[in-house]
Amino acid sequence: MSDAQLSRGQIERLLEVGRTLVSELDLEVLLSQVIEAARDLTGARYAALGVLDSDKQGLERFVYLGIDEETRRRIGPLPQGRGVLGELISHPEPLRLDEVSAHPRSYGFPAGHPDMRTFLGVPITVRGEAWGNLYLTEKAGGQPFEEVDERLVTVLAEWAAVAVENARLHGGLERRQAELERAVRGLETSAALARAGAAGMEADRLGRLIAKRGRDLVRARRFLLLLPEGEGLSVAAAAGEGAPLELEGTRISPEEPMLAEALRNPTPRGFAVGERAELSLGGLGVGAKAALLAPLDFRSGERGLLVALDPLAGARFETDDERLFESFAASAVTTLSTARAAEAEKLRLALDASEQERRRWARELHDETLQELGALQVIVEAMGDAGVPARAGELLQRAADHIDRGVKNLEGLITELRPATLDELGVGPAVGTLVDRVGEISGLAIEAELELEHERREPAERLAAELESAIYRLVQEGLNNVVKHASAAAVYLRIVEEDGVVEVTVRDDGDGFDPASAGGGFGLVGMRERVALVGGSLAIDSEPGRGTELRAELPSRLGRQASGPPPPAGGQSSER
Template identity: 30%
Template sequence: MLHHMASREDENAAVSDRSGAQRPGPVPPLRMDALLSELQEHVERVRGGRDRMQTLLDAVMAVGSDLDLEDLLRRIVQSAADLVDAEYGALGVLGEEGTIRQFITVGMDQGTIARIGHYPEGQGILGLLIREPHPLRLEDLGEHPEAVGFPPGHPPMRTFLGAPVQVRDKIFGNLYLTDKRGGTPFDADDEAVLRSLAAAAGVAIDNARLYDDSRHRERRLAAGAEMTRALLSGAPPEEILRSLADTVREMTDSDLVTLARPVGEGDGLVVEAAAGAAADQVLGLALPATTLAAKVYATGKPLTSDSLSDDPRASGGSASVVPLGPAFFVPVGDSEAIRGVLQVADAPGRPPFTDAAVDMVLTFADQAALALQLAEHRRDAEQLALLGDRDRIARDLHDQVIQRLFADALTLQAALGRVRDQPAAAERIQQVVDDLDATIKIIRSTVFGLQHRDRQQRTGGLRAHLLTLTDEATRTLGFAPSLRMTGLLDTDVPATHADHLLAVLREALSNAARHARATTVEVTAEAVGRTLRLTVTDNGRGIDPATTRRSGLANLRSRAEELGGMFRLARRDPTGTLLEWTVPLPVGSAAPGAAG
């Protein structure tokens, strides 16, 4: 049997055909296993490629179906990380100056993001992709000569894959992927997939921007129509300003919108209208020249900030009262006649405003400037009509009432000589003559006031004097005090009350400079209802409330008591001093202006 098996094996090993040539024998088992394994691997690669292509198509379809830009950008990053099996992904949106203005990440929790702090500004490898927008693959980030390391709290990363996202002819940003799962580096297939997704993302972003533009255009048209209705309804300028702030906030979906308007002849601005949760905290706030709003008012050019509270270009303003993140400022009006400055801001941590949102508010600001101009012209016309009525009333009082009273007084005086023998009647007639003379003097004083009130108004109101006084205090304090003004200070506060208030503020700022050693001083002047109130607070060591015999403090108290009000000086917790000066306003008071 063994011999038979050997003969069969020899026969199978060398089988000849009819021509005498040998044919190859059967494939050895080990060789067959290798071929089967290779075929299986090829099938797996084909299947994997098919699955990856299907995943890519699904990602492209998902990305293209979202028209909200913020959600779209995050979906792009997540899809890119899923397609190449990366642990971390990010999309850096580029600003106008070639720096990263928005950074969207996946793979990190909020605690890690908070520990890292501010998002990258475009240095190192990220800056290389910005300067050279081409796909980039690295096996080790740290070995690249452009690498600058990671900030504290940043998780370690090794492998890297990046690709630009192009919208039409402009680079929108870059996709960054790190740490491929399994520890292997990114390969050429990963790069091809990312490039395909980046191309599709560019188209989707362009569509989303066009969609945003259409929505903003609709909002702008609706806002313009609302403002037109307000103008046609005859609403006063104050209501138009509040409506303007509310409309801009709705248009931009922002957290805070303020409208600052000039006060007096100088460059001072005051927040005249505000909308948002923190509106009451910033309404009436005076904006010094160091604020971005004042710079926009001076130059007529819009400004943007990624984090207003941390912006080194700004000092003071609403960001010193409430924490603010992304913001932009636009002038209301043209360079020849700027009527105010709009500030649109979000809370810290929110993404920057899109260019479409800024352009929308810029266009609406032009309409708002026209609306304010029309409202001011209508107010001027009403003022002229009022002045005309005053002149007519003054003329009638002078030409008719005074002359008739004077004639009646002369008649009574002539009759007085005929009743000299009747002392009681003569005394009564003389009393009536004296009363008529006093009445004539009162009417003449009223006529003078009616004729000269508009001239006094042009000398500057209480608000302008408050701004001047706080600006002057900057030199003695070493910093600009914060000023907030609310209510009708220029119209409801009589000149006498205004003079007292300015004297009290001058003394309070002088005390803060000499004794408090403070680093912040906050001044609030308000005319609410029938009450005029001045509050001055600081964070220094303050003045001992027990030292009420100090001459300056005694003067402040006497000024309040003279007008029927009160004066209070108290310690603040934990440090500082609170000075409060409150007086009632007379019924029917009108303030032609404060004396300088």
């Protein structure tokens, strides 16, 4: 074909289209421009572009022009590359037909499809590989497509191939740039957490930093940090729109469907719902259209969750967000674990210092004050036996009674501070003495069941001092609460060691209370801290009018100490 066969308008339009296509870097826009140009150049009524699938056996996309949406709905599913359309897939070379139905591979059109007779198909080849096909039907005036039309569309297909390659390269560069930006954001976030952890930031402040940084990282409207507390989860930190600080401390059940599913998965899990539905988070009053949850796996075996709600852009979180979130979760759990370990060590040192101070005061009160009172009691009794006048004898007897009460009160205080039995004989005898004393003073009926496996062995063994102290203080605080707050008549105490676990139960028949509203009252904070330090768990079961049950499980294999009294600095003599 010579240039004379092309109209001036066609040549100018072809050049214009070429310039436009090679400068367009958005693939979606490019596809629309190609089929519009093909229809304009040839005068076809209908135009389409089919993009081949990865196997080059069918069409994965089909972009069309000339058919309205109502007709499109009547036709049904888009073409997959069968019939005449499939001929260009099998044989990627231009195909012109004056009558589509006459082609051997034609098997008609679906119901509702417009009549189409004339046809022109041209393949689009990118870097020598079939990429897609241009399809044109129904040339204006009912005329068949001519060779000039084929040449025009062939040149257009070549322009389109160059433009597609440019768009793909540009898209790849944009994706790599976006990936690099995400990686930089992730590194900056991880570095910020690492710096905060290294600086010794408190766990509460660190949690808020994690929530703020996590929200910024995945560009979410709201963000929650859920950490294990007892048998459930608690909101440790909240950030963003509609996530007020008042949410912090709110408990939530891990059985909530979305949370339960996320906790079962080892990697981040995305959720999305329809326009009129909302994801719910267990009555927190925080709803969302989309959510991204990542588990936090602590070395203790506990699991928390990072929860991002509603992306700032788009209807749902993308796969790239999930990968970024997974890396962030690993940094967050490492930083949190380090901070919690540091705080636990501080608490352990503080409790150890407290126990040492208790020992010192108990020893000094016993060795000095109690001994002085004992000597004074002996003197008063001797004076009463020395034949003094009756009035003086009465006064001496009253003095002796006061001294005796003072001695007993001081002995009780010494036992409260640090019982010698705990250091010298172990937790079993110490708890037994405590039960006798509390029952005598309060009048409570205390039924005690003590079965400590290590004490029955030959030779007898001792639990680690830290564990013995935790058990004793737990029972002591539990009994004190019953005496002070429960108005109970009876208490059941059970301490059983079995299969490497010490189970401690203190149950009363008193007034009961609401654990959720107790906060840090009744010594609950101190009990939880002691139990957590030895790797145990604590549960409080109570409600008004139904009594209270305190249950703790503590691992007994924390190391053993030899049976017998501790070194001289560890306690006081039991003799008075």
